[in-house]
Amino acid sequence: MTTTTSSRSTGVGRVLIAVYGLLALAATGRSVFQLFDDFDRAPVAYSLSALAAVVYIVATVALIMPGDVWYRVAWITIGFELLGVLVVGLLSIFDPVLFPAKTVWSMFGRGYGFVPLVLPILGMLWLYRHRARPTAAASAEPRAV
Template sequence: MTADPTPGADPTTETPASPTGTSHGPGRLLIAVYAVLAIGATVRSLYELATKFSAAPVSYSLSLFAAVVYVVITICLVRDTPRARAIAQTGMWIELVGVLVVGTLSIVNKDLFTNPETGKAVSSVWYWFGRDYLFVPLVLPILGLRFIRSSKH
């Protein structure tokens, strides 16, 4: 027999996470790092799109995509409900695959990330596996996925 919900409670409302979620300890650090990446990638990508999109549309579009992924993950980690955690986990998988694909392409197909006018490489957040961001984009989704798995509700 299942217990009835609390009288007056909305059964469709998600309950917040347990103390092992992102509101304590390492979860807060995870949110902080994702927030910094979200802000940095968003500001950088918007500036690049506004000022020099035609020079390297692939790189700058990828930076914007990465920024959106970071913003979604950050918001979901802050919300810390079961559904938000599932969305954050999906975002982390997208981030990891993106970093691996873009990182590999930036090494094996440099033309995708080259300004045709100058011939110089134009990086994105995930270029060279996140080199411009101290490789945090490569390591962070692995740590985030591990954290979510170890702190399941």
């Protein structure tokens, strides 16, 4: 079956990729500083900041790259991001002792203007709207019974 993959890096997709790129830079900078400067103070929180940075980097690359494999990688990383924001956000509210220092995803990304909470939702909507669709030639191919 032949499919066409619409470009995810045009129009609004460019803005989405730019925001992911900015968050990747911000989260990477924050986590590197936290890990080297004061890791003993909050190892879980600082490790989560580093994990968030990796997720944002992979999501940015996956949104830029064409193809079905990168499309799936984008879904996986953005889905993981949403899950991370929700879990860490809830835990940071209901059990703040777990997070003596802020992370990118603490309080649902409040330190980043709640962008970490909204961005994966927008990313998933964008991916859904730009999913691969079968071409006319693929739907005209005889099916094996």
